[in-house]
Amino acid sequence: xxxxxxxxxxxxxxxxxxxxxxxxxxxxxxxxxxxxxxxxxxxxxxxxxxxxxxxxxxxxxxxxxxxxxxxxxxxxxxxxxxxxxxxxxxxxxxxxxxxxxxxxxxxxxxxxxxxxxxxxxxxxxxxxxxxxxxxxxxxxxxxxxxxxxxxxxxxxxxxxxxxxxxxxxxxxxxxxxxxxxxxxxxxxxxxxxxxxxxxxxxxxxxxxxxxxxxxxxxxxxxxxxxxxxxxxxxxxxxxxxxxxxxxxxxxxxxxxxxxxxxxxxxxxxxxxxxxxxxxxxxxxxxxxxxxxxxxxxxxxxxxxxxxxxxxxxxxxx
Amino acid sequence: xxxxxxxxxxxxxxxxxxxxxxxxxxxxxxxxxxxxxxxxxxxxxxxxxxxxxxxxxxxxxxxxxxxxxxxxxxxxxxxxxxxxxxxxxxxxxxxxxxxxxxxxxxxxxxxxxxxxxxxxxxxxxxxxxxxxxxxxxxxxxxxxxxxxxxxxxxxxxxxxxxxxxxxxxxxxxxxxxxxxxxxxxxxxxxxxxxxxxxxxxxxxxxxxxxxxxxxxxxxxxxxxxxxxxxxxxxxxxxxx
Amino acid sequence: xxxxxxxxxxxxxxxxxxxxxxxxxxxxxxxxxxxxxxxxxxxxxxxxxxxxxxxxxxxxxxxxxxxxxxxxxxxxxxxxxxxxxxxxxxxxxxxxxxxxxxxxxxxxxxxxxxxxxxxxxxxxxxxxxxxxxxxxxxxxxxxxxxxxxxxxxxxxxxxxxxxxxxxxxxxxxxxxxxxxxxxxxxxxxxxxxxxxxxxxxxxxxxxxxxxxxxxxxxxxxxxxxxxxxxxxxxxxxxxxxxxxxxxxxxxxxxxxxxxxxxxxxxxxxxxxxxxxxxxxxxxxxxxxxxxxxxxx
Numbered sequence: 001x002x003x004x005x006x007x008x009x010x011x012x013x014x015x016x017x018x019x020x021x022x023x024x025x026x027x028x029x030x031x032x033x034x035x036x037x038x039x040x041x042x043x044x045x046x047x048x049x050x051x052x053x054x055x056x057x058x059x060x061x062x063x064x065x066x067x068x069x070x071x072x073x074x075x076x077x078x079x080x081x082x083x084x085x086x087x088x089x090x091x092x093x094x095x096x097x098x099x100x101x102x103x104x105x106x107x108x109x110x111x112x113x114x115x116x117x118x119x120x121x122x123x124x125x126x127x128x129x130x131x132x133x134x135x136x137x138x139x140x141x142x143x144x145x146x147x148x149x150x151x152x153x154x155x156x157x158x159x160x161x162x163x164x165x166x167x168x169x170x171x172x173x174x175x176x177x178x179x180x181x182x183x184x185x186x187x188x189x190x191x192x193x194x195x196x197x198x199x200x201x202x203x204x205x206x207x208x209x210x211x212x213x214x215x216x217x218x219x220x221x222x223x224x225x226x227x228x229x230x231x232x233x234x235x236x237x238x239x240x241x242x243x244x245x246x247x248x249x250x251x252x253x254x255x256x257x258x259x260x261x262x263x264x265x266x267x268x269x270x271x272x273x274x275x276x277x278x279x280x281x282x283x284x285x286x287x288x289x290x291x292x293x294x295x296x297x298x299x300x301x302x303x304x305x306x307x308x309x310x311x312x313x314x315x316x317x
Numbered sequence: 318x319x320x321x322x323x324x325x326x327x328x329x330x331x332x333x334x335x336x337x338x339x340x341x342x343x344x345x346x347x348x349x350x351x352x353x354x355x356x357x358x359x360x361x362x363x364x365x366x367x368x369x370x371x372x373x374x375x376x377x378x379x380x381x382x383x384x385x386x387x388x389x390x391x392x393x394x395x396x397x398x399x400x401x402x403x404x405x406x407x408x409x410x411x412x413x414x415x416x417x418x419x420x421x422x423x424x425x426x427x428x429x430x431x432x433x434x435x436x437x438x439x440x441x442x443x444x445x446x447x448x449x450x451x452x453x454x455x456x457x458x459x460x461x462x463x464x465x466x467x468x469x470x471x472x473x474x475x476x477x478x479x480x481x482x483x484x485x486x487x488x489x490x491x492x493x494x495x496x497x498x499x500x501x502x503x504x505x506x507x508x509x510x511x512x513x514x515x516x517x518x519x520x521x522x523x524x525x526x527x528x529x530x531x532x533x534x535x536x537x538x539x540x541x542x543x544x545x546x547x548x549x550x551x552x553x554x555x556x557x
Numbered sequence: 558x559x560x561x562x563x564x565x566x567x568x569x570x571x572x573x574x575x576x577x578x579x580x581x582x583x584x585x586x587x588x589x590x591x592x593x594x595x596x597x598x599x600x601x602x603x604x605x606x607x608x609x610x611x612x613x614x615x616x617x618x619x620x621x622x623x624x625x626x627x628x629x630x631x632x633x634x635x636x637x638x639x640x641x642x643x644x645x646x647x648x649x650x651x652x653x654x655x656x657x658x659x660x661x662x663x664x665x666x667x668x669x670x671x672x673x674x675x676x677x678x679x680x681x682x683x684x685x686x687x688x689x690x691x692x693x694x695x696x697x698x699x700x701x702x703x704x705x706x707x708x709x710x711x712x713x714x715x716x717x718x719x720x721x722x723x724x725x726x727x728x729x730x731x732x733x734x735x736x737x738x739x740x741x742x743x744x745x746x747x748x749x750x751x752x753x754x755x756x757x758x759x760x761x762x763x764x765x766x767x768x769x770x771x772x773x774x775x776x777x778x779x780x781x782x783x784x785x786x787x788x789x790x791x792x793x794x795x796x797x798x799x800x801x802x803x804x805x806x807x808x809x810x811x812x813x814x815x816x817x818x819x820x821x822x823x824x825x826x827x828x829x830x831x832x833x834x835x836x837x838x839x840x841x842x843x844x845x846x847x848x849x850x851x852x853x
Binding site (some may be wrong): 037039048084092098099100102103104106107108110111112117118146230234237238241280283284286287289290291294297298301 | 587592593595640641644645650651654655656658659660663664665666667668669673674683728781784785786824826827829830833834837840844845
């Protein structure tokens with residue numbers, strides 16, 4: 001009995017870390033390859049999550065729809081809507097330098113989340129959307145469904161990896177890295193820097209939207225609490241930095257590794273701490289993750305799996 | 318007469334690639350010394366490494382007989398060295414008076430009021446601009462603010478990196494005249510210049526740097542008369 | 558009219574004071590250290606908890622205990638700079654930005670651990686408002702916050718224009734390399750920047766905590782509006798940031814006034830979006846701010 005418990009703990013661990021791996025791959029396209037500082041991951045994630053939830057749930061008078069569509073349709077809608085949101089943001093913000101882009105993207109993400117909380121007729125506000133289906137719901141029941149969903153998630157991880165890898169190795173990806181490392185030179189070579197950045201941002205946001213949709217289907221219930229910047233934006237950044245930004249394998253490794261640390265510290269704090277501290281254990285874990293990020297930034301900047309071709313550095317006289 | 322500044326075998330550059338290599342240089346007390354040479358010869362790097370703005374890989378620097386190799390910029394100012402960089406040589410949002418004031422922080426002058434009065438006597442144009450932000454001044458006036466700021470710490474040696482860069486020909490003459498005026502107050506000057514011909518005319522001593530090494534040295538007049546220098550560095554024309 | 562002043566204008570100026578004091582620090586750090594400090598709001602939180610704790614031991618008016626909160630925030634800022642930001646100083650500043658996100662979480666989780674995540678009050682009981690000319694009713698805190706902020710603005714202006722340290726700070730903000738050439742000790746200037754920015758953040762945090770309650774997200778929730786104020790005022794222009802703070806505060810509060818008809822112009826639940834929107838619009842159309850600040 002203990003073993004099956006452990007087994008299904010592992011299954012839910014792998015589902016969650018798979019979704020984080022997708023987010024890391026998406027961020028890696030934007031930051032690792034494109035040098036775009038997106039601090040509003042949670043916003044695009046939330047758009048995708050709500051899009052897929054509304055598309056796939058049965059009709060309800062509590063929120064918009066649902067439209068009762070199959071899950072893949074929901075995920076496509078998630079990608080399209082999050083990509084559109086990304087396009088609108090990129091259209092106006094992509095020229096901004098990194099610090100400003102960070103502020104703008106975090107601001108827009110917060111506005112999106114604010115809209116989600118307040119647009120009760122569309123999203124049912126803070127009460128959330130219930131009854132979100134999983135793919136193949138009619139076929140299997142119970143815990144086997146978890147296994148099937150695990151497979152579904154990791155198929156999408158694999159797809160996102162292949163897409164990212166293709167992008168990375170293509171002339172498009174090379175141009176992107178050239179822009180990241182030396183914008184002036186790329187401009188001088190006649191590259192339309194803004195267009196490349198726009199495309200990068202949109203692709204990344206669309207993938208973030210898919211991750212959002214998957215999260216909605218994983219929990220079968222969606223409320224604004226699932227789109228907390230801490231768990232979505234911040235943790236993904238830590239994962240990518242630790243995994244190795246610029247490297248797609250590193251992005252997946254970071255998603256798995258940091259989620260493993262996050263999950264294991266939960267077990268540890270729950271077992272080691274006196275009962276009156278249990279309620280505060282999540283704060284200890286956040287503290288540890290914050291410190292871990294500092295360690296990564298200072299001593300481990302290239303990450304678990306560093307970028308294959310190191311960035312070209314130029315140094316002035 | 319011993320040299321005020323003595324540089325021996327100076328090597329400096331980035332990431333193992335030396336930009337200057339084994340450069341020797343002596344600057345006599347109260348002289349105007351000029352460094353000229355083609356673009357990329359390492360002239361600015363030489364000046365920066367003397368002023369500890371670039372890490373040096375080898376060689377020694379001595380000021381008035383004291384070894385100052387490896388001292389930080391902030392420690393060089395109190396010893397009596399000031400520098401004016403080529404670009405961005407004023408604080409644009411600070412007034413002219415504040416720019417001058419900044420010059421006293423690292424090495425307070427003995428008599429601040431007198432030092433400031435002397436500097437304003439050198440640059441009377443600045444007197445009416447003291448309350449204006451330095452960013453609103455013309456290029457030539459900025460150069461005056463920059464030199465004035467450097468003189469506020471009463472340096473014995475003033476390093477100037479291309480003081481006439483970007484200035485109109487009319488101002489160019491004026492700045493060279495001012496440099497001679499500064500020398501009259503007892504300050505020794507070491508400067509890098511692109512306008513080689515005019516610079517050599519006011520130089521007591523000149524050094525030509527090529528590919529990061531000493532090429533030729535002599536008095537300004539000697540180099541102006543030197544065929545080799547004329548052909549390669551003075552645009553080939555006749556000696557003016 | 559009276560209602561407008563009592564219920565909209567005065568609270569707006571109070572909110573503006575809070576933003577102004579936070580934005581000054583953000584602007585100075587942006588100008589001198591050249592990065593967007595995303596842990597600044599949480600520095601406010603640290604300051605507020607410092608005063609909250611002091612009030613437990615010395616039950617006097619919280620504003621009198623500001624030095625305790627300021628000292629705690631200053632110590633936190635200097636420690637974080639020494640151990641987390643300084644090792645990254647030679648790298649692209651974006652690494653420091655990422656680090657500051659982590660620091661924000663470290664501050665917040667420490668606040669949650671040490672003081673719990675509950676809402677806690679700084680002042681118990683209700684203080685009657687000040688009544689001026691029989692019609693203007695101003696909460697004592699609001700009057701104090703606005704007055705103190707204006708005093709601080711004047712003092713800061715004098716410090717930055719008259720004192721050696723203040724001028725050195727402006728010089729480093731203007732031209733860091735030239736400041737080094739002039740022999741200015743940049744690390745000392747940076748330390749002073751943290752001292753002032755953290756102290757002002759703590760004061761802003763206490764105002765915010767007294768106006769509502771003290772809780773771990775206190776500063777983080779105000780942070781983006783403070784960024785908006787700093788950008789509005791022009792990066793590296795502390796007085797601009799103060800003006801920017803008041804403008805953003807006014808814009809947020811007054812957007813909920815019933816300018817047209819009987820309903821609020823904007824639903825109060827979208828109030829915070831006003832600050833964000835101003836920030837995003839500024840970043841796009843006028844990133845140098847209203848007062849010609851610098852661009853990074």
